[in-house]
Amino acid sequence: MVMNMRIGQSTDIHRLVKGRDLILGGVKIPYELGLLGHSDADVLLHAITEAIIGAMALSDLGRHFPDNDDKYKDISSMILLEKTARMMRENGYRIGNIDSLVIIQEPKLKDYIPEMVTNIARVLQCDESRVNVKATTGEHLGFVGNKEGVVSQAVVLLEEV
Numbered sequence: 145m146v147m148n149m150r151i152g153q154s155t156d157i158h159r160l161v162k163g164r165d166l167i168l169g170g171v172k173i174p175y176e177l178g179l180l181g182h183s184d185a186d187v188l189l190h191a192i193t194e195a196i197i198g199a200m201a202l203s204d205l206g207r208h209f210p211d212n213d214d215k216y217k218d219i220s221s222m223i224l225l226e227k228t229a230r231m232m233r234e235n236g237y238r239i240g241n242i243d244s245l246v247i248i249q250e251p252k253l254k255d256y257i258p259e260m261v262t263n264i265a266r267v268l269q270c271d272e273s274r275v276n277v278k279a280t281t282g283e284h285l286g287f288v289g290n291k292e293g294v295v296s297q298a299v300v301l302l303e304e305v
Contacts (some may be wrong), residue, residue, distance in 0.1 A: 148304035149240060152199030155185075156190040161292045168246060168253065168294075169277060170222045170258025176253050179294060182211035186221035188277065191298035193228045193241075194266065199302045200235050209255045212282050225267050232268075232302065239270040240301035244274050247295040253279040279302070 160166075165177030169188045179185035194205040202208070208231075209216050209224050216224075232238070242264070246253060253260075257277045265272040282288030288295055 150201075151299065152195040152197065152302070153297070153299045154191045154194035154205075155295065155297045156187045156194065156205075157293055157295050158185045158187050158190075159199075160291055163165035164262040168256065168296075169222070170220070170263035171259045173251060173253070173256055177291065182246065183209070183216055183219045183224065187219065187294050187296035188244060188260065188298075189225050189264070189294040190245055192242055192284045192300065193225050194296040195300040196228050196232055196239075197304065199300050200232065200237065202231070206283050208273075214304045219260050222267060225251065225264070229268050231292060235305075236305050237276050237290075237302040238305050239268050240303040241274045241276070242268075242298060244275045244278065244298040246277070247282060247297075248279065249282050249284065249289050249291045 158179040158181050160177040161180045166173045166175040166178045167184045168185045260277050261272050261275045265275045287293045
């Protein structure tokens with residue numbers, strides 16, 4: 145039996161600023177800077193959500209959740225992921241696996257990653273073994289290394305149900 149599989153990938157970038165929460169993978173992380181954006185600016189979930197949308201060839205995150213629509217102002221990116229998960233199931237797909245990366249100078253994320261994986265797997269209704277979250281620094285280089293912003297990348301494999 146040949147299974148239909150689809151791959152999507154995405155990158156998201158947000159600026160770090162004072163006065164905002166740092167939320168990654170649906171986890172609020174104590175830090176003096178947070179991510180600037182129309183929603184909660186969770187770069188990890190934005191990259192994963194857009195990779196799922198891309199795997200289904202349904203355009204991009206901004207088309208489904210525009211940053212000029214007030215109904216998405218300060219919305220939790222977990223809700224955007226939930227809406228995308230519903231779209232994924234309605235289109236006959238499930239998560240094969242996700243490999244994602246957060247590039248952030250600080251804080252260190254290793255203690256928060258298990259909760260991020262749990263959050264993502266719960267919303268996508270898949271086993272945690274299908275979700276991988278990694279983190280690295282910017283090695284004090286560029287806007288990430290200078291603590292001006294955070295980058296996240298994700299690759300998603302969808303399987304036909």
